[in-house]
Amino acid sequence: MSTTTTTPAETPAGGIGDTSAFERRESAVRSYARSWPAVFASASGAEQVSEQGETYLDFFAGAGALNYGHNHPMLQQVAIDYLASGAVVHSLDTHTPAKRAFLEAFERHILAPRGLEHRVLFPGPTGTNAVEAALKTARKATGRRDIVSFTNAFHGMTLGSLAVTGNAKKRAAAGVPLPFGVTAPYEEPGMDAIAWLERVWSDSGSGIDLPAGVIVEPVQGEGGLRAASPEWLRRLADLCKRFDVVLILDEIQAGCGRTGTFFAFEEAGITPDIITLSKSLSGLGMPMALTLIRPDLDVWQPGEHNGTFRGFAPAFATATAAIETFWADGAFAESVQAKAALLDAGLQQIAEHSGATLRGRGMLRGVRFEDPAVAGRAAAAAFERKLLVETSGSNDEVIKLMPPLTITDEQLQRGIALLDEAVRAATA
Structure with a gap:
């Protein structure tokens, strides 16, 4: 493992930021950082921003810990x-x-x-x-x-x-x-x-x-x-x-x-x-x-x-x-169900052209591929397009989607479009 120190100033524009301290001192058990090799500095709602100023659309929401998005103002x-x-x-x-x-x-x-x-x-x-x-x-x-x-x-x-x-x-x-x-x-x-x-x-x-x-x-x-x-x-x-x-x-x-x-x-x-x-x-x-x-x-x-x-x-x-x-009334649940319908419609289109099958319910969804390598390539291609998704399943054969429940319809549709591009790239 390299111990070369790189300062942020030495990191090329558009790079991932200075990761030397993590590589030098953090345990090898780290995992998400390997899929998303960026240094995230700020976040709001369904977006995270890296030290380099690049905005990522977050379809993972802290593995479900951020249902109301990052840093909900209230x-x-x-x-x-x-x-x-x-x-x-x-x-x-x-x-x-x-x-x-x-x-x-x-x-x-x-x-x-x-x-x-x-x-x-x-x-x-x-x-x-x-x-x-x-x-x-x-x-x-x-x-x-x-x-x-x-x-x-x-x-x-x-x-x-x-x-x-x-x-x-x-x-x-x-x-x-x-x-x-x-x-x-x-x-x-x-x-x-x-x-x-x-x-x-x-x-x-x-x-x-x-x-x-x-x-x-x-x-x-x-x-x-x-x-x-x-x-x-x-x-x-x-x-x-x-x-x-x-x-x-x-x-x-x-x-x-x-x-x-x-x-x-x-x-x-x-x-x-x-x-x-x-x-x-x-x-x-x-x-x-x-x-x-x-x-x-x-x-x-x-x-x-x-x-x-x-x-x-x-x-x-x-x-x-x-x-x-x-949760004082049913309005929020109804909005989640409406967003889930949008997500399902978009994923159905992805499944049709890629041969994948859909899993899950509501805003906890998966896109399963027969070949686990396709899911891995699609997740990597999504990161290249500034969309954060992860894989799931016994062989990492499923792309896992957990957008914040407060995501806007525009962000949701944009994320689906980015995922579509990533899946097409992975199956080309």
Whole structure:
């Protein structure tokens, strides 16, 4: 690895900026920076601007952490005002006005309208913390140990979350066995996981113990943008209820409006036992996560599960503002659904001329190619055209699209046109 130092002044106009410090000191584990070798200096809405002054249209939105775009002005001002006020910033799990305001807004605008009585557990600040808390809750409440997950699932990078993640490369990096997980096939033609689970759970000779819980993504973000049908989710929910197995819906990437409703599972009309949330929950991209627990499963003793940074009050403030601004009525959800229709129409045209297939729901979409190399070339060609997209799937065969939900129609259509150009270049 080169250690040659290059100053910004020595970087040619139109270049990527000075990356020597990153190359010299940052771990080789970095990944997004390899796909997008630019130094991003500022951002607003659906755009990021490099040190060289080049504007990139962002169709990735922080892997779903920026549903309301970069630096949303209202949310940014809420954060600035909170930090300038002298209010508590770090609170562990003590009571603060910011936490109370968040709980009241979340109850009024999210839980109550959906008939959810769930308790709110504040884990650590990231999605994998929410998943770890969910798995522990299911095991503690049932006294059982195994968790069923699905092929191509992704639930996080800590050991418990990796045990229910399908990606072989990520699992292997753990360096230790990842026990107490059972993998079933995610919904796809010719594979009826629900019937298989019913059979093995009913048969004491199957060799498969009744699990503590089942964890599922309504749309698999990292696993190739597969989307479960409402019927499949309803069958899974019914099965878990019959066998007293805890159903965990991982809404970390698909939630907070990404599919057109606040929770992606709403379309199925089910009530999960546990729900995990993170990513765009804070509204501004600040770390924040929740594990929502059905009241009778809240069997924790004080202090049995905790974390130093589970009470980051500025994130409570921006999350409250985001909920009250975007989710007090149905207008924002309707606008997301309208943008999703525009996105779908544009992607259909790309699929027709490229032989690709479409995946996902709402504003969480994928363009899948039979040859994974095509997806990689298309993503690289998109970056050359100043469009940020990434690949997904077990072989990186899917171009993953997650534009901000607040993107303008003009930006959305421009991004689709740039992607079309990139796909044509990759398939030429």
